[in-house]
Amino acid sequence: MAAVAAAADLSLIAYGDQVAGCERCALAKTRTQVVFGSGSPTADLMFVGEAPGFHEDKQGVPFVGAAGQLLSKLLAGIGMSRDDVYIGNTLKCRPPGNRDPQPEEIQACESHLFRQIELIQPKLVATLGNFATKLLSGRPNGITQVHGRPQQVTLGGNEVTLYPIFHPAAALYTPRMLAVLEEDFRRIPELLGRSLEIPQPEPEPIQAPLAQPVQLGLF
Numbered sequence: 018m019a020a021v022a023a024a025a026d027l028s029l030i031a032y033g034d035q036v037a038g039c040e041r042c043a044l045a046k047t048r049t050q051v052v053f054g055s056g057s058p059t060a061d062l063m064f065v066g067e068a069p070g071f072h073e074d075k076q077g078v079p080f081v082g083a084a085g086q087l088l089s090k091l092l093a094g095i096g097m098s099r100d101d102v103y104i105g106n107t108l109k110c111r112p113p114g115n116r117d118p119q120p121e122e123i124q125a126c127e128s129h130l131f132r133q134i135e136l137i138q139p140k141l142v143a144t145l146g147n148f149a150t151k152l153l154s155g156r157p158n159g160i161t162q163v164h165g166r167p168q169q170v171t172l173g174g175n176e177v178t179l180y181p182i183f184h185p186a187a188a189l190y191t192p193r194m195l196a197v198l199e200e201d202f203r204r205i206p207e208l209l210g211r212s213l214e215i216p217q218p219e220p221e222p223i224q225a226p227l228a229q230p231v232q233l234g235l236f
């Protein structure tokens with residue numbers, strides 16, 4: 018298993034090196050760097066977001082800003098961490114001013130995502146928001162309509178379960194949306210064929226009983 022993981026890691030690193038110089042669309046002129054993806058190269062669960070933002074473009078890692086922090090918290094809520102999953106995006110380069118991805122950019126970038134999925138071979142691909150959902154489902158239905166509804170699709174030559182959920186950025190300031198996202202996250206372990214491991218709060222440190230003052234009886 019370790020050998021399989023090492024080989025998968027090498028193939029993914031090699032592909033990432035190749036994509037680092039991509040000039041397939043105009044975003045190559047404005048980006049700081051390509052944000053390829055991060056996490057386990059053999060993850061059963063892969064998240065696909067929209068596109069890097071300001072912080073991701075600077076650091077070269079997806080979901081490191083406020084939406085990324087919420088994603089990490091949602092994962093922790095189901096007993097998982099970023100190291101257990103793979104995180105990528107529909108676009109690998111930041112659109113200027115964080116504007117929406119354009120159809121020609123999505124088209125230029127899509128084979129990078131399909132190749133990533135082919136190399137990682139996840140069982141479950143959770144699409145975050147409209148852009149990833151529409152691209153990977155091949156359907157025009159928006160996220161409000163399809164969130165929380167798993168569907169079987171063939172991606173990167175493999176049968177995978179596609180699980181559309183809201184983008185964490187949409188839940189940052191809207192408690193109602195956060196509740197929906199949390200609810201949809203709670204189904205992830207079951208979709209992976211695992212039981213939900215709700216993290217237990219750290220036990221309170223045990224306080225040693227205060228030492229009784231020693232009566233020396235000297236006076």
Ligand code: URA
Pocket residue numbers: 066067068069070073078079080081082084085106186
């Ligand atoms: N939003 C995304 O969709 N992707 C990121 O990497 C960061 C924020």
